[in-house]
Amino acid sequence: MGMDSGLMGDHGPPDPSAVARPDERDVEAVRARAYREAASAKRRVYAISHDGRRYMVKQSAPGRTLPRALGGAFLVRILAGHWPRLAPLRLGEAEQLHYEASRLRGLADDGQQVPRVVLVSDDHLVMEDVGPPLTQVMRSLTPAGQADLIFRVAADLADFHRRGHWHGGAQLRNHTRLHDRLYRIDFEEPLDQTLTLGSRQAMDLMLLVHSVTAVKAFVGRHRHALCCELIDQYLANSPPAGSLEVLRQSQRIKRRLKKSLGWARRWTGKDLERIWLTTEAVEAVMPRLAADRHDSAF
Numbered sequence: 001m002g003m004d005s006g007l008m009g010d011h012g013p014p015d016p017s018a019v020a021r022p023d024e025r026d027v028e029a030v031r032a033r034a035y036r037e038a039a040s041a042k043r044r045v046y047a048i049s050h051d052g053r054r055y056m057v058k059q060s061a062p063g064r065t066l067p068r069a070l071g072g073a074f075l076v077r078i079l080a081g082h083w084p085r086l087a088p089l090r091l092g093e094a095e096q097l098h099y100e101a102s103r104l105r106g107l108a109d110d111g112q113q114v115p116r117v118v119l120v121s122d123d124h125l126v127m128e129d130v131g132p133p134l135t136q137v138m139r140s141l142t143p144a145g146q147a148d149l150i151f152r153v154a155a156d157l158a159d160f161h162r163r164g165h166w167h168g169g170a171q172l173r174n175h176t177r178l179h180d181r182l183y184r185i186d187f188e189e190p191l192d193q194t195l196t197l198g199s200r201q202a203m204d205l206m207l208l209v210h211s212v213t214a215v216k217a218f219v220g221r222h223r224h225a226l227c228c229e230l231i232d233q234y235l236a237n238s239p240p241a242g243s244l245e246v247l248r249q250s251q252r253i254k255r256r257l258k259k260s261l262g263w264a265r266r267w268t269g270k271d272l273e274r275i276w277l278t279t280e281a282v283e284a285v286m287p288r289l290a291a292d293r294h295d296s297a298f
């Protein structure tokens with residue numbers, strides 16, 4: 001018999017809860033709490049506490065409806081220059097939670113700043129709370145402080161991309177700050193099933209710029225300057241050649257689109273207006289992109 005038999009004789013059969021490592025017990029307690037609090041949760045993502053620590057629970061949700069997926073595809077087409085397949089844009093429910101969990105685990109294993117996954121089931125994903133989203137952090141900053149934070153995010157994105165990663169939802173609201181460190185959250189878009197790495201990275205930058213066009217402290221030419229400086233900060237931090245190449249290509253597509261849709265500009269809603277602003281910022285920085293061309297592998 002094994003070495004344990006003597007001990008078993010002394011102490012009786014092992015208590016199943018004692019067999020579990022302490023953190024596994026914590027996981028079960030967190031799971032129970034997540035289920036208990038799901039009923040009263042007001043949002044799809046809600047906070048819970050256990051043993052003095054805060055966690056965020058993300059519940060499963062249906063994927064996009066066909067019209068919404070088409071809208072998403074149009075945005076990808078404009079921002080990254082490609083028509084994506086619709087199926088990945090329609091991912092939802094358990095599959096989407098497991099997808100996000102595996103992305104988070106992969107990035108954490110690579111030393112990236114993302115929340116640690118505590119557990120994932122078909123109903124929910126529980127992860128560490130990594131602080132308030134930047135959109136909230138910015139409310140207590142001066143406009144200059146907001147701009148600095150945005151530039152830091154842009155430089156950080158170039159670094160993330162250079163290491164071969166991509167976000168898929170790089171809007172400001174999908175970044176958080178905790179103990180003065182930036183974290184990325186929200187990895188539920190399986191764009192790797194439909195876009196090349198360069199396209200996904202270019203899309204990240206465009207989504208970041210697009211989200212910055214909604215920052216209220218900056219309007220008119222200040223907003224334009226902010227977006228241009230953001231792109232400059234990205235370019236100045238050695239992003240990968242693949243991303244730059246897609247930015248150049250998609251800009252050509254956008255220029256054509258703009259020409260053919262330009263007349264409609266003042267009739268279209270705020271959403272399209274923000275896409276134009278994003279496009280204009282890239283266009284203004286294009287000479288810089290062209291100058292960097294000799295550095296690129298293309």
Ligand SMILES: Nc1ncnc2c1ncn2[C@@H]1O[C@H](COP(=O)(O)OP(=O)(O)O)[C@@H](O)[C@H]1O
Nearest residue numbers: 045056115127128129130131133173176185186
């Ligand atoms: N790990 C986390 N730490 C802190 N806040 C989070 C975390 N995950 C989600 N949140 C908060 O919940 C919001 C929605 O979560 P997110 O993953 O971005 O889902 P959605 O797909 O609804 O945008 C975020 O904007 C953020 O405020």
Ligand SMILES: [Mg+2]
Nearest residue numbers: 169173174186
């Ligand atoms: Mg989000």
